[in-house]
Amino acid sequence: MPSMTESEVFDKFAQIVAKSLRIDASQIAFDTHLTDLGAESLDLIEITMETETQFHIFLPDKSILETAVEVFGPGILEKDGYLTEEGKRFLLCRMPEADGRAFDGEVALKDLQHYFLRVGTWVRMVQGLAQYTPAECAFCGGPMGASMGFRMKCAQCGLEITLRSGEELNREWVREYYDKEYRTQAGAPVSATAAQ
Amino acid sequence: MNAFGSLVYDSSVVQARLPAGCPLVPWPESACCRLDAFPCEPDVLADLILSRGERDHWKSMRAVEKRRQEWLMGRCVAKEAVRSLLVRNLDLHVPLTEIDIVPDSYGRPLVSVAPGRAATVRERLRPSLSIAHSHGTAVALAVLDPGARVGIDLESLTRRREDFESIAFSPDERSLLAALAPELRREWALRMWCAKEAVGKALGRGLSAGLLAFHITRAVAPSGILEVQLRGGALNQFPQLQGKSLIVYTVRESNFVFSAIIYQHYQNGAVRMRPSRQEILEYLLHKMGELTQDWDYPDPVSAESKLFTELGFESLDAVVLCTAIQEHYQTPMPFAELLAEIGQQQRDLSIDELADFVDTHLGGPAGTSGATRRVQ
Numbered sequence: 001m002p003s004m005t006e007s008e009v010f011d012k013f014a015q016i017v018a019k020s021l022r023i024d025a026s027q028i029a030f031d032t033h034l035t036d037l038g039a040e041s042l043d044l045i046e047i048t049m050e051t052e053t054q055f056h057i058f059l060p061d062k063s064i065l066e067t068a069v070e071v072f073g074p075g076i077l078e079k080d081g082y083l084t085e086e087g088k089r090f091l092l093c094r095m096p097e098a099d100g101r102a103f104d105g106e107v108a109l110k111d112l113q114h115y116f117l118r119v120g121t122w123v124r125m126v127q128g129l130a131q132y133t134p135a136e137c138a139f140c141g142g143p144m145g146a147s148m149g150f151r152m153k154c155a156q157c158g159l160e161i162t163l164r165s166g167e168e169l170n171r172e173w174v175r176e177y178y179d180k181e182y183r184t185q186a187g188a189p190v191s192a193t194a195a196q
Numbered sequence: 197m198n199a200f201g202s203l204v205y206d207s208s209v210v211q212a213r214l215p216a217g218c219p220l221v222p223w224p225e226s227a228c229c230r231l232d233a234f235p236c237e238p239d240v241l242a243d244l245i246l247s248r249g250e251r252d253h254w255k256s257m258r259a260v261e262k263r264r265q266e267w268l269m270g271r272c273v274a275k276e277a278v279r280s281l282l283v284r285n286l287d288l289h290v291p292l293t294e295i296d297i298v299p300d301s302y303g304r305p306l307v308s309v310a311p312g313r314a315a316t317v318r319e320r321l322r323p324s325l326s327i328a329h330s331h332g333t334a335v336a337l338a339v340l341d342p343g344a345r346v347g348i349d350l351e352s353l354t355r356r357r358e359d360f361e362s363i364a365f366s367p368d369e370r371s372l373l374a375a376l377a378p379e380l381r382r383e384w385a386l387r388m389w390c391a392k393e394a395v396g397k398a399l400g401r402g403l404s405a406g407l408l409a410f411h412i413t414r415a416v417a418p419s420g421i422l423e424v425q426l427r428g429g430a431l432n433q434f435p436q437l438q439g440k441s442l443i444v445y446t447v448r449e450s451n452f453v454f455s456a457i458i459y460q461h462y463q464n465g466a467v468r469m470r471p472s473r474q475e476i477l478e479y480l481l482h483k484m485g486e487l488t489q490d491w492d493y494p495d496p497v498s499a500e501s502k503l504f505t506e507l508g509f510e511s512l513d514a515v516v517l518c519t520a521i522q523e524h525y526q527t528p529m530p531f532a533e534l535l536a537e538i539g540q541q542q543r544d545l546s547i548d549e550l551a552d553f554v555d556t557h558l559g560g561p562a563g564t565s566g567a568t569r570r571v572q
Binding site: 113 | 258259260262263299300301302303330351355359360362363364389393402403404405406407408428429432433
């Protein structure tokens with residue numbers, strides 16, 4: 001669904017959240033945190049699954065920061081549960097819309113969890129991933145519909161494609177950042193892309 | 197008797213006022229507490245149990261009422277668990293408002309108890325704690341050993357969506373489920389989920405490394421025991437747990453599934469050399485020096501110094517020292533009995549005798565791993 005606007009994504013996502021948590025959609029705003037709405041871990045799984053089904057996307061199973069820590073190795077982006085300066089630089093680059101002052105002073109990872117559970121953060125993530133879900137068949141231009149698992153099938157010619165996972169896309173983004181933004185500047189020895 | 201077999205229901209005096217019935221691992225120095233309904237109005241409860249900092253948090257919480265109330269219930273059971281733990285093991289009575297629970301930078305709850313008279317007590321008690329709440333029920337598990345990792349979780353079986361297996365579990369894990377009788381699968385899927393949560397909490401990072409980073413390798417249906425191994429991101433965080441199986445206990449009780457783990461990191465193979473008696477004595481003298489650095493003794497503290505008559509210890513100071521010793525050696529010792537015994541006999545205790553006591557209770561021959569004392 002490449003053509004969806006942010007507010008269209010928001011409305012649809014808010015419906016999913018409202019249904020899952022059995023609350024009124026009017027309680028949900030861009031700035032609301034899912035945990036403040038009463039979402040527990042299994043609710044988040046439920047919301048994830050419903051969002052994947054309805055938007056034809058494959059959400060990552062961990063935050064961009066966790067993926068980045070796996071690529072960068074320990075102690076670079078976070079140390080003892082706090083973001084390092086390098087970690088702040090990384091997140092600001094990834095989320096240019098974030099208020100720069102949000103990262104002033106010490107930023108604990110537990111507070112970031114809260115940020116990652118903001119409705120607005122999810123909406124942008126969904127919108128970003130939906131770009132990779134074609135509405136039309138690349139081969140014949142026919143309409144694409146959901147198929148088994150994370151696959152899409154053209155209703156006209158039957159062409160099947162596998163959706164790219166959010167985790168995979170995140171990892172690619174992190175590796176590119178590592179090579180272009182971090183490695184050159186920090187003189188890190190091995191390219192993240194080459195190392196994999 | 198429940199599905200745990202050897203597990204018992206906790207029935208301490210503290211919990212008699214609360215709906216009891218939380219599964220508890222038969223661990224000598226642990227306490228578990230459960231609450232299914234508010235014992236009074238939430239705001240009244242908040243005033244009764246919260247510390248000043250916690251009360252500010254309670255008042256400024258912007259979350260929906262359900263979330264706020266569960267947070268408060270969580271604090272309530274956590275404090276009750278810590279209180280009953282201290283009463284039973286150290287005969288220490290602490291008001292709930294003085295049990296402070298503050299999340300660390302990763303969000304793991306850290307307990308800090310100042311057992312009164314902060315001026316003379318230089319060490320606070322720091323038992324390990326885990327809290328869980330869901331569907332209007334809260335549970336907490338506290339362990340005296342500050343070095344222990346504890347995790348507890350609960351989930352309700354009354355959930356609408358039952359196909360979460362496809363996202364929460366790997367193909368291997370799903371085949372563990374498929375091997376179970378069909379009528380057990382839904383419950384065991386939830387047990388497996390709760391086991392992952394408990395391990396995530398015990399290690400202090402939650403499930404941030406991803407659901408598949410906590411891999412269930414074994415499910416023992418009659419006992420409720422699940423074995424979990426770390427993978428991927430979780431293993432990067434805890435490389436020392438490579439290839440180790442973490443044991444999680446689970447139990448079903450009416451519509452709830454509970455899980456609990458108590459992990460002491462030297463347990464599963466980490467070799468720890470047992471200190472010699474001389475090393476123990478040196479440590480005790482060093483610790484005493486630290487504890488009493490500005491007490492202005494006329495003579496230096498020696499192995500013969502007697503704690504109460506010569507060094508001016510009061511029972512609370514002894515408790516602090518004993519806790520520090522247990523923390524240092526990461527081994528629970530029957531200090532409560534020792535202190536009760538010398539109280540009854542109205543005699544004193546020298547540092548030398550204390551070294552004998554520690555030496556006896558560390559277990560295992562000197563120079564070998566003391567890790568086998570408390571295997572699961």
